[in-house]
Each structure stands twice: as structure tokens, then as C-alpha cells.
Amino acid sequence: MAAPPPPPPAPPQRRLRIVAAPAACEGCAVQSRAICSALPPEERDVLGRMGRTQTLARGATLMWEGDEARVVANVLAGVLKLSISTSDGREQILGVAYPSDFVGRPYAAAMPYQVTALTDARVCVFPKAAFDRFAREHPALEHLLLERTLTDLDRAHAQLLDLGRKSAGERLASFLIELSERLVQEECSPAPMRGKPQPLDRFELPLDRQQIGDLLGLAIETVSRHFQKMKAAGVIELVGRRGIHVLDRAALRRMAGF
């Protein structure tokens, strides 16, 4: 499906802005949902003192694939993408990180993927060496990290099925369903939601068409064509460039092949 070698221009990544400030955990917007929540307050503050808040402009890269892994981070605000590329520039987006998500690769020397801001973002960055040491000494933290990693693995597995065995239309439907279900938790930030996690019927795509293509292994035109097809079928409505309105969730599910 992918054409062997479409030589790409060097990615025009913007440079990241560092607006560091001593991390204060009190008042942290994600303290109840980030991995830090595994720790008792005093321990959490010890970890917090190791970190610093950093601001990322849209398009800025926080970690580079193949680089020495120097840091790990919690996402405080905004949306980031994790991605890897072939040497000739084809890119695959591995996943998207939202506030309270953890990014980076503990216990490895090199970063296996790149982390880039899709929107302006804020992250809480920890030096990896210190974080690794701290984590090894705090089983509760490692446990939560393990749970998260297992969930990430489950998600990667689901995406493998999408990319390996599903058609473009099915991938797009899966993507919209997954997104609408995940965005709920991110929207009502600190508020513990009452009732079951109701998927959103109206939301904004954190990705543009090209990025959706990079996530689903499709060309931008294919993404566009299938969006139009869904719209024509009355399954979704397209609101401007980024807006999605799910009109018929059952049909969307059916299209996703579950």
C-alpha cells in the first residue's frame, strides 16, 4: 500500500520554547490523574521537585527518535503525537498523548520514538536518570507505570489490527470511535465524572488530515474521500476543518468492523 520511496523534505519542526518554573504540585491540573497520583503527598513532592514545567509551541519536538533518552514527562495541557519514521521520511504516528498521559521511555538508553506537540502544550519534564532511580525505589509508581504501559500496549495491538487488516473506511471509523471515547475523559479534567463514560458526539479533531493519514497509514486524499463518503451516508457531519459531529454512532461502529 505504501509506495516504496517517496523522498520527503526535511520536516520543518519548530524549536521548543523553554519557560521552566519550579514545579509545584499543588494546583497541578492533572495531579489526580497523572502517574504522580500513585504516590503519597510527600513523595509526590519529592518527585515534583525533580521536574520542571516546559511550554511547547505547536509543532515543537520534545524528544527525538534515536536520541539519547534524557527526559520523560507528564502532559499537563495540549496534545502531543508520538511517531517514528523510515529513513526516507515516511512517518507513522504511534499514538496521541493528552493531559495526564506520560510520555518517554524509562529504562532505555535511546528514545524509540519522537514526541511532538500538535497544539501549544505544557509538560512536566523529569530528567530520565533521576526519574528511573526514583521509580525503582517507589513500587507504587512503578505499578501505575506498568498498568499504563499495558494499556498502551493494548491500544497498539488494536491499531495493529487496524493497519494490518482493515480497509481505509474501517480504519477511519475506528479512529473516530476511539477518539470520541477517549476525549471524554480528557475534557472534564479534574471533575470525577458521574455515570458511565458517555462518548462525545461533537468534538474537534486534534489532528489535521495529513496527521490522520500518518496515524492510519493512509494518504491524505484517501482520508478526505472517506470522510466525504461517511458524510454522504449521513453517519457524520463535518464542521469546518476540525469539527466532527457523529450523527449515527451505531452505523459508525458497524463501519469500524467493531
Place this chain on the structure above:
Amino acid sequence: MAAPPPPPPAPPQRRLRIVAAPAACEGCAVQSRAICSALPPEERDVLGRMGRTQTLARGATLMWEGDEARVVANVLAGVLKLSISTSDGREQILGVAYPSDFVGRPYAAAMPYQVTALTDARVCVFPKAAFDRFAREHPALEHLLLERTLTDLDRAHAQLLDLGRKSAGERLASFLIELSERLVQEECSPAPMRGKPQPLDRFELPLDRQQIGDLLGLAIETVSRHFQKMKAAGVIELVGRRGIHVLDRAALRRMAGF
């Protein structure tokens, strides 16, 4: 790429044979490499007493996708596949497990994937509830489990690039390289190898053509055609149905797009 609905016959999985015996860790072929190695001998034996050895005939399924997750296991001998499927029967192989690998999904209620023996195999099975409890109380075990899960995630990410952005020929080349590098460690079982892990130039495929297709998201004919193409190019030699002889590893690497 995948045709939307090729209705499949019910998978003719053979039933598994249970030849349980009280697990004795002493003499265990994988004790130095399995997750149990994270524990001191006494603790390891406590865990060992929770487990039982089970024999799987080729084709037998140890865990079913969607079923309640009742067990986790260490692979003692043989090769297993992890896979998920769409409701209409298209299958994606997520990965392959060798001796000393851990399979199963700790801390979740349902199995996210299916585990099936590709060859006759032996596994050391633990009741999941007891294993989860034990793991939570043994940080050293959880740490190793975390490291393994992170490695699995790295591998899944690499496969996402393969499926999303690489051509059939590139996927097949990646597959052969990965396999030849991973088999080394499995071959010289308990012996700590001297020197750097030299990839194997001659080896047997643990998968048939169909399974390679299910792993790489390709049709069986495509797998076959590209094998023939590589053979014609003098990059590999095909020895019977399962044998591979890598003649030009550099070329193979080049074909894989790294």
C-alpha cells in the same frame, strides 16, 4: 488493502491437552531468563508452587480473546502466537512468543488477544488472580514485568511502522531480519553467549506462509511472490518450506528500509 468482508469458516482450533504437574523451579529450562529470575530463590519457589506445567499441542489455544483473563504464563518450550481478529474472521498476529517469554494480561479482566501454539509447546501457567496479588507484593517482579512490557511496546511500535508505511517487500525483509536476530537468543538456551549477539544466517521459520501473511498484513500469495523475488535477487535461499538461508544480509537490511 484488506477486502472488507471475506467470511471465514470457524477456526478449527484443536483442544489443549493438560498434562499438569507441580511446577518445580529447579531444573526449569528458562529459570535464568523468565520473569521468575527477578526473585530470590525462596520467593521464586513460592511463585513456582502457584504454577503448573501444561502441554499444548500444535494449534491449541491457551487463552481466548475476550474471555475472562484467568491465567498468565511463561513459555517453557515451543513457539506461540498472539493474535486478534475482526468479527468477520480477518486475523492479525501481534507477535510471537518464545521460551522464557511471558504471555497473558496482568491486571485486566478480559484477555485482549488470543494465545495459540504454533508448535507443540510447554508453558508454566499461573492463576491470574494469584499472580496479580503476588506481583503487587513483589516490586522486583513488577519491575521486570515493566521492562518486558516496555520492550513489547517498542516492538509493537516498530510493527506499526511496518504495517502502516512499508511495502510488502520491505515488511518481509524487516520480518526476516527481526526474526534472525531474535532467534539467536532463543537457540543457545541456558548458555550465556559470549561475544555480541550474532544474527543467524540459517534458520527455520516458526510460521507458515499464511501466518507470515497474518503477521505482516499481507495475502499468502504476496508473501510467496516476494520470497521468490528475494531469492531471484540472490538475497536469500529457500530451503524446503520452512528453511531460510540469508545470503546477503546487507541487501536484506537495505530492502527493509532499515
Place this chain on the structure above:
DNA sequence: CGACTAATTGAGTCGCTTCAATAAGCGTGG
């Protein structure tokens, strides 16, 4: 209200799949 960027739409091509035989492996029993 422009001017730029992102998204859509159209036409044509190509790689992979599908369907259909044919050939090769491999285990079995004579």
C-alpha cells in the same frame, strides 16, 4: 476582503488481493 493554507475532487496508475490452477514438500505405507 484578500492571501495563504488546508481540504476536496478528478483522472490515471500501480501494488496487492482474489480466484484459479499447477507444482512442490512431506509423511505414510507398501
Place this chain on the structure above:
DNA sequence: CCACGCTTATTGAAGCGACTCAATTAGTCG
């Protein structure tokens, strides 16, 4: 050891889905 029969792999022909290239249209921001 070889012939038989089943399974697995290979090869061929044809079709289709997704890709590429090329305009055109729609959004967004100054």
C-alpha cells in the same frame, strides 16, 4: 526406497482499492 495422497506453496490472470499527480474549492487569519 519409492509411490501415493494430502497439504502447503507457487504461479498466472484479472480486478480493485488506495496512491500519486494535478487542479479546484473552502477555511482561516490578518
